[in-house]
Amino acid sequence: MVATMKAHQMVLGWVEQEIAEDRLRIGQRLPAERTIAEQLQVSRTSVREAIRVLEAMGIVRSGVGSGPDAGTLVIADPSAPFTSAMRLHFATSHLPAGDIVQTRLLLESWAVEHADPASASLESAHALLEAMDEPNVDAERFHQLDAEFHVALSQAAGNVLISTMMGSLRDAINQYTLDLIVNLPDWSATATRLRAEHHGIYDAVMAGEARLASELVAAHIEGYYREAGIPPREAAQ
Amino acid sequence: MVATMKAHQMVLGWVEQEIAEDRLRIGQRLPAERTIAEQLQVSRTSVREAIRVLEAMGIVRSGVGSGPDAGTLVIADPSAPFTSAMRLHFATSHLPAGDIVQTRLLLESWAVEHADPASASLESAHALLEAMDEPNVDAERFHQLDAEFHVALSQAAGNVLISTMMGSLRDAINQYTLDLIVNLPDWSATATRLRAEHHGIYDAVMAGEARLASELVAAHIEGYYREAGIPPREAAQ
DNA sequence: TATGCCATGTGGTTGGACCACATCAAGTAT
DNA sequence: ATACTTGATGTGGTCCAACCACATGGCATA
Numbered sequence A, B: 001m002v003a004t005m006k007a008h009q010m011v012l013g014w015v016e017q018e019i020a021e022d023r024l025r026i027g028q029r030l031p032a033e034r035t036i037a038e039q040l041q042v043s044r045t046s047v048r049e050a051i052r053v054l055e056a057m058g059i060v061r062s063g064v065g066s067g068p069d070a071g072t073l074v075i076a077d078p079s080a081p082f083t084s085a086m087r088l089h090f091a092t093s094h095l096p097a098g099d100i101v102q103t104r105l106l107l108e109s110w111a112v113e114h115a116d117p118a119s120a121s122l123e124s125a126h127a128l129l130e131a132m133d134e135p136n137v138d139a140e141r142f143h144q145l146d147a148e149f150h151v152a153l154s155q156a157a158g159n160v161l162i163s164t165m166m167g168s169l170r171d172a173i174n175q176y177t178l179d180l181i182v183n184l185p186d187w188s189a190t191a192t193r194l195r196a197e198h199h200g201i202y203d204a205v206m207a208g209e210a211r212l213a214s215e216l217v218a219a220h221i222e223g224y225y226r227e228a229g230i231p232p233r234e235a236a237q
Numbered sequence C: 001t002a003t004g005c006c007a008t009g010t011g012g013t014t015g016g017a018c019c020a021c022a023t024c025a026a027g028t029a030t
Numbered sequence D: 001a002t003a004c005t006t007g008a009t010g011t012g013g014t015c016c017a018a019c020c021a022c023a024t025g026g027c028a029t030a
Helices: A007-020 A033-040 A044-056 A079-091 A097-113 A121-133 A139-155 A160-172 A174-182 A187-206 A210-228 B007-020 B033-040 B044-056 B079-091 B097-113 B121-133 B139-155 B160-172 B174-182 B187-206 B210-228
Strands: A060-063 A071-074 B060-063 B071-074
Touching: A007 A033, A007 A044, A007 B079, A033 A044, A044 A060, A044 A079, A044 B044, A079 A097, A079 A160, A079 B007, A079 B079, A097 A139, A097 A160, A097 A210, A097 B097, A097 B160, A121 A139, A121 A187, A139 A160, A139 A174, A139 A187, A160 A174, A160 B097, A174 A187, A174 A210, A187 A210, B007 B033, B007 B044, B033 B044, B044 B060, B044 B079, B079 B097, B079 B160, B097 B139, B097 B160, B097 B210, B121 B139, B121 B187, B139 B160, B139 B174, B139 B187, B160 B174, B174 B187, B174 B210, B187 B210
Parallel strands: none
Antiparallel strands: A060 A071, B060 B071
């Protein structure tokens, strides 16, 4: 069993077991690479390959030097694997943009419908709204705030998996849409419309109008991507 | 820019670019590790670290020897990063099981509601139904068929991202629920109920009763996990 | 013609060496 | 006594050279 496994996979399995059995907790440091190599009787190279994978999964984070930021420590960044893997798979053309948009639509409209108006993340959302209302924000800055607003909104439902996925989906095709959106013939008019829609969604959530909020956000997202030339996939019926 | 990047990240970027600009397509082979190392002026070690990451993402697959199965070739397995990363993050206890169940509920009920009754995957689903109806399938086998049935059902909506995520979510907590389910006091009765529910869902989909199918599958999943002791997270309101 | 063997090219693994970096303790100059 | 310098230490980052296991394909041989 152990002998037939690739060396780096053995290390991965070891780390997973250490985490699952609570010997490794978030914030704690892994043993030094050389130490792990000796303990598991594999080369340091294999240990490093495993750590690279864990790093890509958002499970650990490595830092050189000494002190608190050094060494390899356990973190929890569920968005890392989604964002990077999604971008790659999107690049292979085997993951249609329409599917991504449609999925984001589903996740975010659910999140908004189930948002808790008392959630602290809605305060962040409101602050972001005001930042976007500033008359002299440029298109790029607006785009950034826009993304953060949607993430904050989704977090109000309290499901970390759904809000994480939602954000990653947006990121995956962000570069794909950014240029198209900011170079629209009348960006100013578009920005005005987006501002109004954002306020409408936010107000509906705060008023507890779950169904309305959900419909507004769905229309908002669909309109956004339609303008960018990526309509959500037609649902089969 | 290039100089400040970690070596293996440079390789990752190179591969992503090759894929994005269509010089690397699915099914094609990457150059040999030693060749890439020479081309990009990095060590073979760094190339291998990058390939390990791509492998974990389901973007490439490596094989030794000669012939068609040898070398590192580009594949498209979007489920790989979800399944493995989800399992790890679940192990860190920073990804509540309730969130996972709730998300699966959302994805699958959507997929069933938007399923195309003419989809070929529904034929697979039907075959799986019949296999589960065999009186002498044991609990473990039933569980396996059950999982495949739900995946086949989800694929009928035609959104590869949603059906992939759905399957990975189930896998992530599969081990967690398997023991509990098969060791129920009266497994036989549970199996009978599950069979009936499966048929009900399938029939509703085939009849085009989208809304009904969606509600049936939601109740089915919720009941399943409730019996296993993992009720979906209460939605905030 | 049929069989066996080995050259070739692939990824898999290892050990060792060196570098860059950040800290901390010891030593030194003021 | 204080402030500064300096070096020891331990971390990940990188590279190299070698060897292994494996699967094929062509060559030599029976």
